[in-house]
Every structure is written in C-alpha cells, then in structure tokens.
Amino acid sequence: MPEEVNDMPFSIPREEFMEPGHTACHGCGATLAMRYVLKALGKDTVVSVPASCWAVIPGAMPNRTLNVPMVYTPFAATGASITGLRVAMDILGKEDCNVVGFAGDGGTADIGLQSLSGAMERGHNVFYIMYDNEGYMNTGVQRSGSTPYGAETTTTPVRAERNFKHQQKKVVADLMMAQGVPYVATATVAYPEDLIRKIVNAKKIAGPKFIQILSPCPTGWYFPTEKTIEISRMAVQSGMFPLYEYSNGKLRVTKPSKTISIRDYVSVQDRFMHLDEEDVSNLQSAVDQRMKNLLDRERETSGA
Amino acid sequence: MMRVPLADVSSRVNHTDSWRILRPEIDYGKCIRCMICWKFCPDNAITVSESEDIKSPNERVARLEAPVIDLDYCKGCGICANECPEDCVEMVYESRGVN
Ligand SMILES: Cc1ncc(C[n+]2csc(CCOP(=O)(O)OP(=O)(O)O)c2C)c(N)n1
Ligand code: SF4
Ligand code: SF4
Numbered sequence: 109m110p111e112e113v114n115d116m117p118f119s120i121p122r123e124e125f126m127e128p129g130h131t132a133c134h135g136c137g138a139t140l141a142m143r144y145v146l147k148a149l150g151k152d153t154v155v156s157v158p159a160s161c162w163a164v165i166p167g168a169m170p171n172r173t174l175n176v177p178m179v180y181t182p183f184a185a186t187g188a189s190i191t192g193l194r195v196a197m198d199i200l201g202k203e204d205c206n207v208v209g210f211a212g213d214g215g216t217a218d219i220g221l222q223s224l225s226g227a228m229e230r231g232h233n234v235f236y237i238m239y240d241n242e243g244y245m246n247t248g249v250q251r252s253g254s255t256p257y258g259a260e261t262t263t264t265p266v267r268a269e270r271n272f273k274h275q276q277k278k279v280v281a282d283l284m285m286a287q288g289v290p291y292v293a294t295a296t297v298a299y300p301e302d303l304i305r306k307i308v309n310a311k312k313i314a315g316p317k318f319i320q321i322l323s324p325c326p327t328g329w330y331f332p333t334e335k336t337i338e339i340s341r342m343a344v345q346s347g348m349f350p351l352y353e354y355s356n357g358k359l360r361v362t363k364p365s366k367t368i369s370i371r372d373y374v375s376v377q378d379r380f381m382h383l384d385e386e387d388v389s390n391l392q393s394a395v396d397q398r399m400k401n402l403l404d405r406e407r408e409t410s411g412a
Numbered sequence: 413m414m415r416v417p418l419a420d421v422s423s424r425v426n427h428t429d430s431w432r433i434l435r436p437e438i439d440y441g442k443c444i445r446c447m448i449c450w451k452f453c454p455d456n457a458i459t460v461s462e463s464e465d466i467k468s469p470n471e472r473v474a475r476l477e478a479p480v481i482d483l484d485y486c487k488g489c490g491i492c493a494n495e496c497p498e499d500c501v502e503m504v505y506e507s508r509g510v511n
C-alpha cells in the first residue's frame with residue numbers, strides 16, 4: 109500500500125506507548141491524556157507519577173502499561189521528583205531524555221503545589237502535566253481545589269443542605285502564568301491534535317513547561333461512559349475550560365468555532381444536577397469573567 | 413550489579429473483556445475508515461487492519477486500512493459509537509450465560 113494513502117486518515121502519531129489491559133474505568137479521560145502525551149514525546153521519556161488514579165491504572169507489580177520508565181513518587185513530591193530525575197539524567201549525559209511529571213489535580217492544585225512551584229522556579233528542563241479530573245478520584249471522588257463551583261463530591265454531599273462546592277475552581281495553569289513559567293498551556297482530550305501540537309511546541313523550550321489537561325471522569329462526574337469526549341468538547345465550547353497557550357510572554361486563546369451555554373454543559377453531568385437557575389448563573393458569570401480576563405491578557409501581551 | 417525488581421510484564425496479560433456489558437459492532441459497509449474511533453479509544457482496543465477483504469462502502473475506501481475492535485481488551489465504554497461521524501458503530505448487549 110502506498111505511504112500517502114496509508115497514513116491519510118491518521119491525525120495523530122500512530123505509535124503507541126500505552127498498552128491495553130490497564131485497569132482504568134470504562135471511558136477514562138485521564139488514560140487518553142497519557143496516551144496522547146506519550147505519542148507527542150516518544151520513547152526517550154521518563155514519567156514520574158504520584159499517588160492518583162494513574163498510580164493504579166498500570167495494575168499491580170509486575171505489570172506495566174507504559175512502554176517508557178515510570179517512577180512512583182510520594183503524593184506531594186512530583187515537582188521534587190522531576191527535579192532529581194532531570195539533574196540525574198543530565199549527569200548521565202541524557203540531556204535529550206524528556207522528564208515528565210504526570211500528576212492529578214489533587215496532587216497539583218493542593219498537596220503538590222509548593223513542590224511544583226519550586227521546580228518551575230528553579231528553571232529545570234522538565235514537563236509538568238496536570239491531568240485534571242476535578243477531584244480526588246482514586247480515593248472515591250473527594251473535592252479538590254480544582255473542582256468547579258457547583259459540583260457534588262463525596263466531601264461536598266448535596267442533600268437537603270445543598271452543600272455542593274461553593275468555591276470557584278482554582279486554575280493552576282493561570283497561577284503558573286502569573287509565576288512567569290516559560291511555557292504554560294491548557295488542553296483537553298477531545299482535541300488530541302491541539303494537545304499534541306502544544307507538547308511538541310513545549311519541547312522546543314529548554315526550561316520548565318506546565319500543561320493542564322482537562323480529563324473528564326465518568327466515575328466521578330456521574331455521566332455515561334460514552335460521553336467522555338463529548339463532555340470534554342463541551343467544556344471548551346461553554347468556556348468552562350478555555351484552551352490557551354502562553355509562551356515567550358505571549359498568550360493565545362483558542363476561540364471555539366461553536367459556543368454553548370453553561371446550562372448546556374452542566375445539564376449532561378449528574379454532579380451538577382441539583383443546581384438551580386441562580387447557581388447556574390453564578391457559574392456563568394464566573395466563567396464569563398475569567399474569559400474576559402484571559403482575552404484582556406491576550407490583547408495586552410500581543411503587543412497590538 | 414544489584415538486581416532490582418522491575419515491572420516488566422505488559423498489562424496485555426490482563427484481558428478486560430469480562431468488563432464489557434455492551435459490545436461495539438462496526439457496520440463496515442458504512443465505515444469510511446476515518447479512524448476517529450481509534451483516536452478516542454481509552455483502552456487501545458481498536459487495532460488497524462491492512463486487509464482489503466473487509467467490506468467497505470466503495471473502492472476508494474476499500475484501499476484504506478480499517479479499524480478492528482480487539483474484544484480481548486474492549487471494555488464497552490461506547491466512546492467509539494458516540495464519536496463515529498458515520499454512525500456506523502452499534503453497541504449491542506453481550507449475551508454471556510450466567511453461571
Ligand atoms: C500523603 C498522602 N495522602 C493521601 C493519600 C491517599 N490518596 C491516594 S490517591 C489520592 C487522590 C489523588 O487525587 P488526584 O491527585 O486528583 O488524582 P486522581 O486520583 O483524581 O487521578 C489520595 C488522597 C496518599 N497516597 N498519600
Ligand atoms: S476514577 Fe475517573 S480518572 Fe480515575 S480511572 Fe476512573 S474514570 Fe479514570
Ligand atoms: S469512526 Fe466510524 S467511520 Fe470512522 S473509522 Fe471508526 S467506525 Fe469507521
């Protein structure tokens with residue numbers, strides 16, 4: 109078969125570094141995040157993973173599901189771990205090896221934040237990937253700093269008191285931009301071509317890179333397993349999770365070709381089923397405000 | 413050299429077919445080989461076949477590689493059926509016997 113016909117329909121690299129037979133739930137978005145990141149980076153990569161779903165997805169010893177080395181690190185220590193791996197690799201003369209921290213939102217927005225901030229500040233040539241499933245999912249769906257306003261979790265049980273999460277999402281990518289990390293981007297699994305392009309762009313920068321990947325979780329967001337990609341797409345279209353790329357001091361925000369309302373987004377996930385009109389409009393205004401801030405920032409940094 | 417235990421057995425040894433309640437079935441007569449199903453499968457359960465003997469909507473499509481579901485690993489999440497632009501993946505109930 110001629111080459112050009114052969115690869116025509118494939119919009120992302122064909123080589124796989126994640127094997128089947130892993131233990132992730134049906135329709136897991138976090139699994140796709142890892143699959144795409146490794147497609148972008150290739151074989152010469154080492155991944156450091158703290159306590160999280162991804163620490164158990166590969167299965168029990170002696171099983172592995174990645175075809176690259178994977179190091180387990182204590183929950184709070186991903187930033188320190190990739191610092192050590194980077195320095196060790198450089199001493200061994202393996203400057204070209206990609207060193208990647210791959211941590212959940214609990215391990216990034218909450219417990220690992222100081223370790224992350226330190227690693228970024230020291231300027232090491234590392235990737236920090238935060239796969240954001242908006243909660244502590246591996247331990248049974250607890251609220252994290254990255255859980256959005258309005259969501260029910262097992263530590264924000266709704267019941268009669270309507271005790272859903274009342275605080276807005278803490279967006280770590282925005283914090284990293286404020287810290288002046290050389291490369292910061294957001295991505296999500298519905299747009300693997302965009303995600304892979306961002307990782308490839310990030311690789312060109314010989315410094316710290318932070319990428320936050322929204323990874324819908326059917327188990328913890330309470331939606332049917334076939335909707336993972338659809339909901340990932342809706343997160344972008346509704347403005348809940350804007351896609352952007354920040355490098356060389358310039359911010360570029362991707363405007364979705366189709367837009368939908370927050371009402372459309374929340375109505376397909378049972379974690380939001382208790383929200384009334386006022387709650388939804390609270391969420392809508394916070395989302396609109398953040399989008400406005402991002403677009404202002406884009407205008408300021410574009411030099412126009 | 414000190415020997416350290418390595419996790420060197422591929423997770424391929426774990427078949428996850430028993431997780432499945434619904435099984436995806438591709439109608440190859442409608443499948444345009446766009447590989448969107450392959451792209452979005454979280455279990456890497458869609459393989460690519462070069463066989464030209466698989467049914468296809470027309471001769472041009474027949475020359476492209478086709479997606480083939482590996483039922484040893486498919487968990488039946490339904491993402492492939494939900495994302496297929498031609499609506500040609502149907503999720504059907506598994507009819508396993510109950511012991
Ligand atoms: C120091 C420490 N505290 C608590 C735990 C228990 N624990 C393991 S995974 C996890 C949840 C991690 O949440 P997140 O980082 O968002 O990853 P996810 O499970 O959602 O993929 C917790 C609390 C632990 N392993 N170590
Ligand atoms: S709980 Fe969510 S993130 Fe964790 S394995 Fe299941 S679907 Fe994936
Ligand atoms: S998504 Fe549908 S049309 Fe495209 S290759 Fe898969 S089954 Fe065929």
Ligand code: SF4
Nearest residue numbers: 453486487489490492
């Ligand atoms: S049903 Fe899910 S696991 Fe099975 S082939 Fe389709 S996308 Fe993959």
Ligand SMILES: [Mg+2]
Nearest residue numbers: 212213243244
């Ligand atoms: Mg999480």
